[in-house]
Amino acid sequence: MARKKKILLVEDDEMLTANLAEKLRADGYNVDAALDGETGWEKARSDSYDLIVLDIMLPGLDGISLCRFIRNLPEAAYVPIIMLTARGTEHDRIQGLETGADDYIVKPFSLGEFLSRVRAQMRRPSPNRSLNRDELASGDLRLDLTARRVFKRDSEVKLTNKEFTLLAVFMRNKQAVLSRDFLIANVWGEDYLIGESDKRTVDVHIRWLREKIEDNPSRPKRISTVRGVGYRFEG
Amino acid sequence: MARKKKILLVEDDEMLTANLAEKLRADGYNVDAALDGETGWEKARSDSYDLIVLDIMLPGLDGISLCRFIRNLPEAAYVPIIMLTARGTEHDRIQGLETGADDYIVKPFSLGEFLSRVRAQMRRPSPNRSLNRDELASGDLRLDLTARRVFKRDSEVKLTNKEFTLLAVFMRNKQAVLSRDFLIANVWGEDYLIGESDKRTVDVHIRWLREKIEDNPSRPKRISTVRGVGYRFEG
DNA sequence: TAGGTTTTTCCCAATTCCTTAAACTTGATT
DNA sequence: AATCAAGTTTAAGGAATTGGGAAAAACCTA
Numbered sequence: 166m167a168r169k170k171k172i173l174l175v176e177d178d179e180m181l182t183a184n185l186a187e188k189l190r191a192d193g194y195n196v197d198a199a200l201d202g203e204t205g206w207e208k209a210r211s212d213s214y215d216l217i218v219l220d221i222m223l224p225g226l227d228g229i230s231l232c233r234f235i236r237n238l239p240e241a242a243y244v245p246i247i248m249l250t251a252r253g254t255e256h257d258r259i260q261g262l263e264t265g266a267d268d269y270i271v272k273p274f275s276l277g278e279f280l281s282r283v284r285a286q287m288r289r290p291s292p293n294r295s296l297n298r299d300e301l302a303s304g305d306l307r308l309d310l311t312a313r314r315v316f317k318r319d320s321e322v323k324l325t326n327k328e329f330t331l332l333a334v335f336m337r338n339k340q341a342v343l344s345r346d347f348l349i350a351n352v353w354g355e356d357y358l359i360g361e362s363d364k365r366t367v368d369v370h371i372r373w374l375r376e377k378i379e380d381n382p383s384r385p386k387r388i389s390t391v392r393g394v395g396y397r398f399e400g
Numbered sequence: 401m402a403r404k405k406k407i408l409l410v411e412d413d414e415m416l417t418a419n420l421a422e423k424l425r426a427d428g429y430n431v432d433a434a435l436d437g438e439t440g441w442e443k444a445r446s447d448s449y450d451l452i453v454l455d456i457m458l459p460g461l462d463g464i465s466l467c468r469f470i471r472n473l474p475e476a477a478y479v480p481i482i483m484l485t486a487r488g489t490e491h492d493r494i495q496g497l498e499t500g501a502d503d504y505i506v507k508p509f510s511l512g513e514f515l516s517r518v519r520a521q522m523r524r525p526s527p528n529r530s531l532n533r534d535e536l537a538s539g540d541l542r543l544d545l546t547a548r549r550v551f552k553r554d555s556e557v558k559l560t561n562k563e564f565t566l567l568a569v570f571m572r573n574k575q576a577v578l579s580r581d582f583l584i585a586n587v588w589g590e591d592y593l594i595g596e597s598d599k600r601t602v603d604v605h606i607r608w609l610r611e612k613i614e615d616n617p618s619r620p621k622r623i624s625t626v627r628g629v630g631y632r633f634e635g
Numbered sequence: 636t637a638g639g640t641t642t643t644t645c646c647c648a649a650t651t652c653c654t655t656a657a658a659c660t661t662g663a664t665t
Numbered sequence: 666a667a668t669c670a671a672g673t674t675t676a677a678g679g680a681a682t683t684g685g686g687a688a689a690a691a692c693c694t695a
Contacts, residue, residue, distance in 0.1 A: 211487050213508055240487070240506045300520065302503040325641055337524075339502075340478070342548045366643055368683065373641095383684090391548055392651070392682065393561035400471075400500040560652060601654055603672065618673095627662070627671065 169195040170215040170287060175205035175231065176249065177223055185218070188276050189283065202226025209235050210319075214244055216286055219266070221250040236265045239307050239316035245286040249274075301336045303400060306378065306387070308333060317378055327352065328374050335388065335398035344395040371396055404430040405450040405522055410440035410466065411484065412458050420453070423511045424518065437461025444470050448479075451521055454501075455484045467499045474542065474554065480521040484509075536571040538635060541613065541622070543571060552613060562587060563609050570623065570633035579630040606631060 172194050176182045179200065186196045197212070199205035202223040209217060209231075217235065221228035228248060235241050248266040267289075268282055299310040308315045313329055315322045324332065334351045335343070345364040349357055352370075371390075375382045389397050407429050411417045414435065421431045432447070434440035437458040444452060444466075452470065456463040463483060470476050483504040503517055534545035540553045548564055550557045559567065569586045570578070580599040584592055587605075610617045624632050 213487070213506075300503075300517075304500060305504075307504075327642070341546045363643075365645085365683090369643075369685095372684070390683070391561075394548060397547060400502070562653075598655075600656085600672090604654075604674085607673065607675095625672070 169193060171195045171197065171213070172283070173205065173208055173212075173214045173217045174198040175200075175202065175218065175223065175228070176220040177201060178220075184276065185279060188280055192280060192284075194283075202228070202231050205231055206234060209241060210238060213240065216245050216247070216283065218247045218249065218283070221248055232266055237316075237320045239319065239321075242314070242316075242321070245289065247282060247286060301333060303336055303339060303398075304387070306332075306336070308336065315378075322377050324374070324377060327370055328377070331370055331374055332378070335396075339398050339400050342391045342395050342397045347395070404428060406430045406432065406448070407518070408440065408443055408447075408449045408452045409433040410435075410437065410453065410458065410463065411455040412436060413455075419511065420514060423515055427515060427519075429518075437463070437466050440466055441469060444476060445473060448475065451480050451482065451518065453482045453484065453518070457486065464499055467501060471500050472554070474551070480524070482517060482521060536568065538571055538574060538633075539622075541571070543567060550613075557612050559609070559612060562605055563612070566605055566609055567613070570631075574633050574635050577626045577630050577632045582630070 170193075172189055174182060174185060174189075174196060176185070176198070177200050182198050182200065186198055189196045197208055197214070199208055202225045205219070205223075206226060219228040219232055223231070228250075232246055232248070235244065235246065245267045246265065247268045247270060249270050249272060251272045267286060270279060270282055301308050301310060305318045306315065308329075310333065315324050315329065315332065330352045331348065334348065345367045348367050349364065371388060372382075375385045375388055379385045379387055387399055389399060391397055405428075407424055409417060409420055409424075409431060411420070411433070412435050417433050417435065421433055424431045432443055432449070434443055437460045440454070440458070441461060454463040454467055458466070467481055467483070470479065470481065480502045481500070483501040484507060485504055486507050502521060505514060505517055536543045536545065542551045543549070543564075544551075545568065550559055550564065550567065565587045566583065569583065580602045583602050584599065606623060607617075610620050610623055614620045614622055622634055624634060626632055
């Protein structure tokens with residue numbers, strides 16, 4: 166039989182938490198609760214959930230920041246998140262959804278409504294399971310080719326288009342020395358006509374990339390240069 | 401029919417090992433399991449695998465060290481390695497990822513996810529397979545054309561671009577006496593114009609090369625001089 | 636279209652590498 | 666052993682390559 170789905174509830178109103186938890190358990194879910202933001206963060210990062218319910222107003226770490234943190238965890242980036250808030254103002258709402266919540270419930274709400282939203286999220290064929298995701302990983306770098314996102318250690322690194330493709334080419338050719346010509350052909354395209362002088366643009370992109378993925382950009386460990394030949398991505 | 405791909409599984413949780421092995425076998429792989437680091441090491445060095453799955457936390461020899469050892473085996477240096485790590489143990493995790501694993505999976509994970517990551521590694525036709533790597537070896541010298549690296553008795557020797565191509569030319573023409581003209585044509589390029597007198601530059605490069613690859617540079621054993629003709633690389 | 640981001644170009648400084656020249660060593664030949 | 670041709674070694678200048686700053690150009694997006 167299928168494993169029970171696990172839900173994390175982060176809400177500071179104990180009464181409400183108890184009610185919601187009870188309702189969810191009655192519906193067959195496995196529920197974990199946290200009464201403040203920090204505890205919620207601890208749980209979110211150390212266990213894996215199928216859904217996270219976050220109150221926006223929380224003591225300590227607020228729901229919006231927490232949501233953002235969670236979205237930056239490579240392993241939890243795609244967990245569905247439902248936000249709860251007392252205020253239904255346009256502003257909060259937009260902010261909430263922009264940080265990547267999947268749904269938004271305005272207090273007060275009925276248990277019935279709550280449950281049906283939860284079920285909706287569970288039904289949704291979320292991109293959560295990395296089953297069909299096309300990924301490349303190496304060391305503590307992981308890159309999701311489907312979503313074009315890159316994670317270093319535990320947090321997301323924002324790369325531009327060229328940087329991303331460049332990195333992908335490197336990761337598909339670990340350990341190999343790649344010439345500028347090869348990189349241009351594979352990142353810019355075979356047909357990219359280029360004068361000898363413009364190969365320097367490769368160097369510049371390498372620099373931007375190093376800036377973002379190296380721990381110490383001036384002493385690059387991941388992408389090393391092979392003088393006179395090109396660059397090499399170390400495993 | 402193609403040979404079954406062989407996977408080595410090093411994980412101390414017997415239950416988990418059994419599950420993973422079963423799943424992998426059902427998917428057509430040949431699975432070998434080890435319940436501790438030492439056994440894993442024995443197997444890794446005495447047999448050849450297409451993929452190795454390592455838990456980080458292991459009794460005795462831990463996964464991180466094991467991974468490092470494997471990466472130092474010349475014949476297994478490029479086997480894809482997937483690490484299994486427990487969530488939350490920030491420190492171990494980061495360390496592990498730097499030793500050159502090709503992917504990592506955070507526990508708890510689903511069997512489906514596990515399998516898809518295994519398949520991803522197997523699918524990869526990258527230079528990770530030692531089979532596809534372009535290598536030249538002779539005695540205790542090994543030179544990896546793809547990565548442009550040279551190893552002398554398992555430790556890397558840093559060569560400059562010219563030195564590297566020079567050595568490659570020698571190793572492709574073992575035992576043959578190569579004239580300076582031949583070397584210039586093959587290392588510097590056919591079109592390299594040079595005054596008769598300046599063939600000395602070849603000698604100078606030979607000298608740097610000897611400095612780096614000979615045990616005793618003043619009594620060269622690998623590259624010997626054939627007076628009046630050129631140089632010869634001894635097997 | 637304005638404003639921000641991404642991509643490309645350009646230039647200079649730092650560095651590494653290559654060449655050249657010259658002194659020195661070795662080996663062959665007589 | 667003396668001589669000469671060929672090879673070796675060292676050091677110094679010069680060439681080539683890369684890194685970093687900055688800004689123009691192209692590209693988006695609101």
